[in-house]
Amino acid sequence: MTVTQSEPVTSGVAATAARPARAPNCGAPPPPHPKPTGEDRYTISEVAEHTGLSAHTLRWYERIGLMPHVDRTHTGQRRFSNRDLNWLSLVTKLRLTGMPVADMVRYAELVRLGESTFAEREQLLTAHREDVRQRIADLQSTLDVLDCKINIYADARRASERF
Amino acid sequence: MTVTQSEPVTSGVAATAARPARAPNCGAPPPPHPKPTGEDRYTISEVAEHTGLSAHTLRWYERIGLMPHVDRTHTGQRRFSNRDLNWLSLVTKLRLTGMPVADMVRYAELVRLGESTFAEREQLLTAHREDVRQRIADLQSTLDVLDCKINIYADARRASERF
């Protein structure tokens, strides 16, 4: 049994009841632009274009163990699958929300190790969730200050414009 | 006429009507722990303690022009005022929300230049506010994904615990 990468789908003994047949995919985007030919083997530049990451960054992610092993052509060029794209979409979200690369690498490693790591994965994500919540609170409180200051400047401007 | 640093108080020709006598202070904290003696001259280590910034960082902020000129004792040691603390509290918020140091330095410079820079200050803060809003949206969307994945792991754990 293989374990999916970006979608730890309920499988085996775990919670197969009481859930829709279609496993929840946690907001993974629909296959982005599946090739007109129906293929599933994107070049690095296609993926770069699609994800907004540079080709350099994509190679670097693979080198440090953040990509779960990308398929290759017989001549050694990378060919990314839709599954890879989904994984990258998760990674991008985590990165945007400030998860350190080392933590993402750890998570990738846990995913490779299979189901036995569910508990640690849960912990890791839960910790990050707390982090994200805290950051939202910080941002919100700054937003209040910004609103207030901007109002002051705007009032001053409007007042001076009246003359 | 001097211009306050962290509180561009409505002053002079600008908008003195229709606003409370006490200018809004945009959530600046009350004087943090005004010295028992009522003094207003904190050492660098007191400020470091209070703000959570290191003394190194405080000196560095001053060097790069992010602190508006800190008072000194006759022997050259820094003595921070409550006004300095308020400014630092703003800076800390902006920094926590990802404003680049260069932009904060620019803002500090504008504050030093006086009222004529209100418009540019408004622009700068408005741009950052957009940034912050965008980041909140990113965080929120990641939060949804995290919730979903964490639920999956938690379900799996609970299911396995039932046996």
Next chain:
DNA sequence: CGCTTGCTTGGAGTGCGCTCGAAGTCTCTA
């Protein structure tokens, strides 16, 4: 007086997350 503690300076070093360059190979189109 010597010792400790805390401050001063300028400049060098660190860690993170990329980002780029060089040199060579492969693929695609004409």
Next chain:
DNA sequence: TAGAGACTTCGAGCGCACTCCAAGCAAGCG
């Protein structure tokens, strides 16, 4: 078959925001 352009690797370099170091000065205390 030729040429353009995309791909490969490895390692070095970069920008940001600190962070630390060395050397020295000043104040307080026994």
